[in-house]
Amino acid sequence: MAGTGMPLLDISGLSVEFRGGSRTARVLNDVALTVAANETLGIVGESGCGKSMTALAILRLVPSPPGRITGGRIVFEGEDLLQASEQRLRDVRGHRIGMIFQEPMTSLNPVLTIGDQLSETLVKHLKLDARAARGRSIELLRAVGIPAPERRVDEYPHQLSGGMRQRVMIAMAIGCEPQLLIADEPTTALDVTVQAQIFELLRELRDRRGMGLILITHDMGVIAEMTDRVAVMYGGRVVEEAATAEILSAPAHPYTRGLIACVPDLDAEEAPGADLVEIAGMVPSVWDLPRGCPFADRCAEAMPRCVAEMPPTTVMTAGHSVACWLHQGVPS
Amino acid sequence: MALILFMARRLFYAAILVIGVLILSFLLIRLAPGDPVDTLAGQMGGMTEEIRAGLRSEYGLDQPTLVQLGIYLERFATGNLGYSYFFNLPVLSLILQRLPATLLLVLTALVLAVVSGTILGVLASRRPNGLLSQAITVVSVIGYSAPVFWTGMLLIILFASVLPILPVSGMTAAAVSGGWLLDSLDVAHHLVLPALSLAVVYLAQYSRLTRASMLDVLGSDYVRTARAKGLEERKVFFKHAFRNAMLPIITIVGLQFGNLLAGAIVVETVFNWPGLGRLAFDSVLRRDYPTLLGLLFFSSLLVIVANQLVDVCYRLADPRIKAS
Numbered sequence: 001m002a003g004t005g006m007p008l009l010d011i012s013g014l015s016v017e018f019r020g021g022s023r024t025a026r027v028l029n030d031v032a033l034t035v036a037a038n039e040t041l042g043i044v045g046e047s048g049c050g051k052s053m054t055a056l057a058i059l060r061l062v063p064s065p066p067g068r069i070t071g072g073r074i075v076f077e078g079e080d081l082l083q084a085s086e087q088r089l090r091d092v093r094g095h096r097i098g099m100i101f102q103e104p105m106t107s108l109n110p111v112l113t114i115g116d117q118l119s120e121t122l123v124k125h126l127k128l129d130a131r132a133a134r135g136r137s138i139e140l141l142r143a144v145g146i147p148a149p150e151r152r153v154d155e156y157p158h159q160l161s162g163g164m165r166q167r168v169m170i171a172m173a174i175g176c177e178p179q180l181l182i183a184d185e186p187t188t189a190l191d192v193t194v195q196a197q198i199f200e201l202l203r204e205l206r207d208r209r210g211m212g213l214i215l216i217t218h219d220m221g222v223i224a225e226m227t228d229r230v231a232v233m234y235g236g237r238v239v240e241e242a243a244t245a246e247i248l249s250a251p252a253h254p255y256t257r258g259l260i261a262c263v264p265d266l267d268a269e270e271a272p273g274a275d276l277v278e279i280a281g282m283v284p285s286v287w288d289l290p291r292g293c294p295f296a297d298r299c300a301e302a303m304p305r306c307v308a309e310m311p312p313t314t315v316m317t318a319g320h321s322v323a324c325w326l327h328q329g330v331p332s
Numbered sequence: 333m334a335l336i337l338f339m340a341r342r343l344f345y346a347a348i349l350v351i352g353v354l355i356l357s358f359l360l361i362r363l364a365p366g367d368p369v370d371t372l373a374g375q376m377g378g379m380t381e382e383i384r385a386g387l388r389s390e391y392g393l394d395q396p397t398l399v400q401l402g403i404y405l406e407r408f409a410t411g412n413l414g415y416s417y418f419f420n421l422p423v424l425s426l427i428l429q430r431l432p433a434t435l436l437l438v439l440t441a442l443v444l445a446v447v448s449g450t451i452l453g454v455l456a457s458r459r460p461n462g463l464l465s466q467a468i469t470v471v472s473v474i475g476y477s478a479p480v481f482w483t484g485m486l487l488i489i490l491f492a493s494v495l496p497i498l499p500v501s502g503m504t505a506a507a508v509s510g511g512w513l514l515d516s517l518d519v520a521h522h523l524v525l526p527a528l529s530l531a532v533v534y535l536a537q538y539s540r541l542t543r544a545s546m547l548d549v550l551g552s553d554y555v556r557t558a559r560a561k562g563l564e565e566r567k568v569f570f571k572h573a574f575r576n577a578m579l580p581i582i583t584i585v586g587l588q589f590g591n592l593l594a595g596a597i598v599v600e601t602v603f604n605w606p607g608l609g610r611l612a613f614d615s616v617l618r619r620d621y622p623t624l625l626g627l628l629f630f631s632s633l634l635v636i637v638a639n640q641l642v643d644v645c646y647r648l649a650d651p652r653i654k655a656s
Contacts, residue, residue, distance in 0.1 A: 061556060094563075099560045101557060109554040109557070110652055112575075120563065120567070124563060172557075
């Protein structure tokens with residue numbers, strides 16, 4: 001299902017800083033990613049590694065102050081969004097690029113009806129009149145599997161369950177048939193059965209409409225099931241990127257190996273109560289990133305050079321790149 | 333339907349509350365030293381014990397306090413608020429005659445405070461560290477710390493001597509009646525300073541509250557969603573943020589309505605505004621019990637009505653609240 005031709009989205013050198021008092025946090029460092037049409041890119045990593053910030057940066061929604069995009073290019077359909085005017089950007093947001101947020105409970109406005117919140121995107125981007133927008137809202141609700149959409153359209157978010165609200169968010173994000181859909185941990189707040197339904201829905205939408213999809217998650221299981229390619233993020237950097245099958249079978253970065261080892265294997269005949277594997281240590285604070293590799297202090301294979309110097313990103317095989325001194329030939 | 337039921341229940345509680353207020357006020361007033369007869373005697377330059385006793389029995393003041401309370405409540409139940417000792421007029425007509433002046437003053441001040449307070453707060457929230465934002469913070473602190481009577485007096489000094497363009501006392505000019513339009517303009521002219529002094533404190537509070545509330549809401553997930561949809565900032569601000577930011581303001585306005593009435597007493601006294609506040613102040617000095625009790629009854633009624641209105645507003649603004 002991998003896409004071909006020119007990428008739909010091509011991010012390079014993306015850096016974001018947060019300022020707090022006299023301190024500066026480098027939240028994203030030199031991030032590079034590409035997504036093709038009809039392709040699903042997974043972004044995986046622990047909390048605080050920069051996944052969500054990358055998603056926000058694509059639409060230039062980094063909270064400012066204190067955040068600021070300090071460099072890079074985000075080329076979408078041949079246009080650098082970092083150079084675009086606010087007005088041009090508003091045409092892209094919600095129209096060419098849809099976004100689904102992590103928190104369905106708080107991401108909908110509590111004092112506006114579902115229909116109102118769905119319609120306004122349609123009115124703005126597709127220039128529908130109120131009546132047509134309402135009709136299309138009902139269609140969209142039906143498309144994402146909400147029962148009795150004619151009734152739901154006039155309800156308020158608090159009258160819907162978490163799973164239903166996330167469906168509304170998805171309906172909102174795909175309302176204008178975007179070329180690219182960004183889903184930031186779309187199922188974190190939902191229970192497992194609902195999770196499966198939401199992923200099924202996203203997959204179906206991508207296949208039917210040929211969208212590019214960026215799926216942000218911390219769950220390797222989701223990555224394995226849903227994505228074509230994966231970018232592993234750590235400490236505000238992409239530390240490894242490859243086709244999903246390759247990442248799962250031959251992970252190169254020690255962090256990626258750790259993430260995969262953490263997935264409990266339900267089929268294995270381990271004794272009940274066997275310890276779950278975890279990566280020792282904690283994610284470094286973005287306010288206090290080390291000079292060298294951010295993973296060095298948690299890495300079992302760390303060398304003196306890892307602490308001293310950030311490894312550059314190297315291409316191992318076609319489509320598989322990694323930023324780790326282990327894969328830089330002989331360390332000096 | 334649920335709303336009507338809810339209102340009915342609230343009215344029932346309100347009635348109990350009003351009776352409680354009456355009983356408590358009745359007993360509290362009696363705790364103050366002196367009675368109307370003493371005050372009267374003082375004004376007349378002395379009075380024999382016999383005349384005092386005669387007056388006391390005529391007013392029923394020689395009865396035990398609880399008996400007096402019983403008589404008062406009994407009359408109250410039939411809609412009789414008694415006679416003012418001082419004016420020799422039914423308390424009800426005395427109050428109804430002055431109620432419009434107070435309502436005019438309080439409502440003008442309230443609208444002024446809420447409307448300009450929220451506008452300033454919203455403007456300030458657009459640039460939380462901007463010049464306007466900081467100016468509002470400074471002015472708010474001053475406005476909030478300055479007592480109403482002091483603000484009033486400063487305004488009087490300013491407009492009585494330095495810049496005599498606004499009347500500083502009363503509600504109408506001596507020579508009135510130039511048609512209803514001129515009369516209204518005359519009252520409006522007199523209203524400016526009292527309404528302003530009364531509004532300043534609340535204006536300061538509401539602008540700060542609105543600013544804080546807007547900043548809070550602007551950082552919320554649903555505002556981010558609205559931006560991610562590509563909506564114009566204006567729409568994000570007013571459609572998505574402002575309605576949510578107004579909820580705490582509505583609450584505070586309701587809670588503070590009583591304070592506003594209390595402030596009106598001071599302002600009416602300072603500006604000689606012929607309303608209930610002025611009457612209340614004088615009635616305390618004269619120990620005019622029936623008038624005072626009538627005033628307390630009406631004030632509690634006003635506060636209760638205001639709170640009911642606020643509840644209705646809240647229900648209209650926030651769909652999450654249902655009769656429960």
